[in-house]
Amino acid sequence: MQDFFETILPNLFSAFLTLPLLIQIIWVIILLEIIMIIASLIYLTLIRKRYQQKNQEQKALTEKYQEILINYIYLTEDEADEKINTKKLLKKAIKNNSDRQIIKGLILTLHNDLSGELADFLEALYYDLDLVKYSLKKMNSSVWYIKIKGIREVTQMKVKDVYTETLKLINHKNQLLRSEAQLTMVKLYQFEGLKFLDTLEFPITEWQQIQLIEEIQSIRNQEVPDLTNWLHSKNDSVICFALKLVRLFNQIQLKDDMIKLVLHPSEKVRRTSISVLGYFKILEAKTVLKQIFKKSSPETQLYIIQALSQLSEKKDIPFFEKQINHPDFDINQIAYNTLKDLKPFLLTVNLNK
Amino acid sequence: MISTVYTFLFLYYFFLIFSAIVIASYIILGVISTFETISYFRKNSFVSYKSILSSPFSPSISILAPCYNEGLNIVENVRSLMSLHYVNYQVVIINDGSKDDSIEKLIKVYNLETVKYPINPRIETKQIRGIYKSKNPVFEKLIVIDKENGGKADALNAGLNFSNSDFVACIDVDCMLTEDALQKMLKPFLERTDKKVIATGGVIRIANNCRIENGKLMEVNMPKKLIERYQILEYLRSFLLGRMAWSRLNGLLIISGAFGMFDRRVMIDAGGYDTKTVGEDMEIIVRMRKFMEDNKRKYKIAYIPDPLCWTEAPDNFKTLQLQRNRWARGTIETLRKHRKLFMNPKYGYLGMISYPYWLVYERLAPIVEVIGLLFLGYLYYIDAINWIIALSFIVVAYLFSISFSMAAILSEELTYRQYPKKGDAFKLLVVALIEPFTFHLFTLYAALRGNLDYYTNKRSKWGEMVRKGMGSS
């Protein structure tokens, strides 16, 4: 052993110094790499072990608290003592980080699937156990994904008085925070919450629109707001969203606004309004649709002819006869099928394929 | 005499710099990939896919699955595809003139009957023999197109012609998709307002030795053979440390043919799949990108790191060789076809970064490596080898290969942890240790054969993998 340090190592070192610089560098890199590899190996074994441990812990804790929680929920008035004791136990457990995560998770998942008495009960419990405190803290975090978690929890538990906080985030530059804030507004304040559409500067993604509509669909006993303003918004995505609402709530009375939108500068808005007009079978739209047909892009033409097909009457036969020979297969198919419906005895039209 | 010295010096420094850039690029891509994966995780840890499943405004998706002689498993595969959780979708099986009983089996099990359906002939394909739908409303999502044999690309084009959906998911019919695969792949298309997302790619996971029942993944196991484990390691490196980075840089040139989702309109406008290449999955992406650039439209191709698609990997050297051979030829064909992109500033990142990188480090790298090895051998032969220098290079390259594999294994450990069983990580490490001397040399060989076959114009088909049967374990 001594030999190694006294003779071999110094010899190696002097040999090392005789090497060209490039090779010296390479051997330093090699040394570093070896250290890194060993370190990663250790790290890898550690995290795998830790993960397995954590998994088991979590499983045990979940089972434990599942039982406690469900027992607590179904305790009767006679078992008041047990009620108080369990509550104390839970309150104490909340102070511990991992226990808190489990208990909170359980309450939130249950609350998600249940309604009525039980849902109210769970919300009250969430307050009583001070879990609200932690959720609000998350909401005030400066890290965006923690903020969102906080907002979610607070919204699900219907914590009031978060209006101002949430409103601030409506025009935040982080898209996810914006979206979460928008959803919260609707969840907590229903149609009133949609007011943000008046001042929204950013576009709303299709994904977000679908999320918002899901929330809106579960609103009960409220009058549909006046959508006219949003149909004239400077924000194109707001118009598209409003058109979806028009369709959802059968706001056929807005047909004049929709017909005007067929001439909107944004192609997406044009297409959406064309679809809705066809869906509602608004015959007044036919003239405009036929007018813009020629100048529209082939894809928009497809939308137009689909709508016209839904609006078709016998007097439209000449239009469809012209389109039988349209170069686009889908368009001439629609023309053909529409003619078949309008003129069951299709003898005079020459099918040119 | 002097010229030989200069040639040596040139080659010496050439290999040095080439390797240094390879290593540097791997490191850079690895780091970017890690950040991108972490970012994806954060953004998607609280996403709820409930709404997209039940919304009346959910886009329509057609799964296009070409099928050739898949009779053994076709019924199970179809059943699996029909049980996904997305609502607004259909499963289009394109029977590419199978010589076995695929179509008969489908007709029988799914109560199919012929229907009349005008198919848009915009992309030329081999003749369609018939279209089938099920009489049973339980299977109303299923459509089977029977056509003359034309190859995978041709079959996909037939599917494209048929479909009316907003998006198409092009898959290998024997790929097992997770229940939430469609909505996860769909999300990127709906999330951007500044750029148009034209395609999303998914990570392909290896299903060998995994327990699959009724078309659902029940248990993930580490496969038994080293050759299978090697491919897992390779896929982890490639997807977690490579493609995520390219996705972030918007430089992806390929989405695996096993599972990819596309904007149907853009795919059609770009011309559909090219039937004359064996690398149709790479070629369509390059062409779709070129199409968007030519039309001056902002676009993006996204990558989803979640494990959504599980497939069987080759478990023997012969099939693996055929696969890698095909990949090599596909790359060469695609790069050759689109050589106009090379260093062309008109095509931005695509032409100035992606294409050159792919050309040098994917297409040419095997050749450079072989020349390097031959050079080394020559030096040994003429006794001009400086062993210290040679050894240093070999050691640093070997260690780097291991480090990179370790990084991939760690990445997997910190993200999806698909292999949580005891000893699994160790098994992959063993492969990482022996890889540079074994599998790596083999893939090098396969790539070279690919090059050879390409230049000698050998027309080989896809290579039929003998199906082990996805239902058995």
Added chain:
Amino acid sequence: MKEKVLLAEDDKTLSLLLKFRLEKEGYQTITAADGNEAKKLIEEHQPDIILTDIMMPFSSGLEVISFVKDTLQRDTPIVVFSAAGQEEMVLKAFNLGATDFMSKPFSPNELIIRIKRILMQKK
């Protein structure tokens, strides 16, 4: 005689809660965590009423319904739960033979009332 309820629900907590509630009401409750387990237990225990979630891993609620009505050919009443808005699935469930459905979120009290009603009608 205590009536037998089979509950197929993949969310363990919800499942436990419902089981508790049902047993409090006097029903013998058997739980399954996925469609495959449900099918097995239905065949084994022959419950008087089946409650099943539609979206479950490995085997959907629809398959369970089909199993009971077509394979086992029993007329056991089946109540399906669905996440809000899955109308298409619910329609399919009814076409396959489901008796009733409750969309999530739902009230366990309401569920009990419906179960009682269905079981009374059966008699």
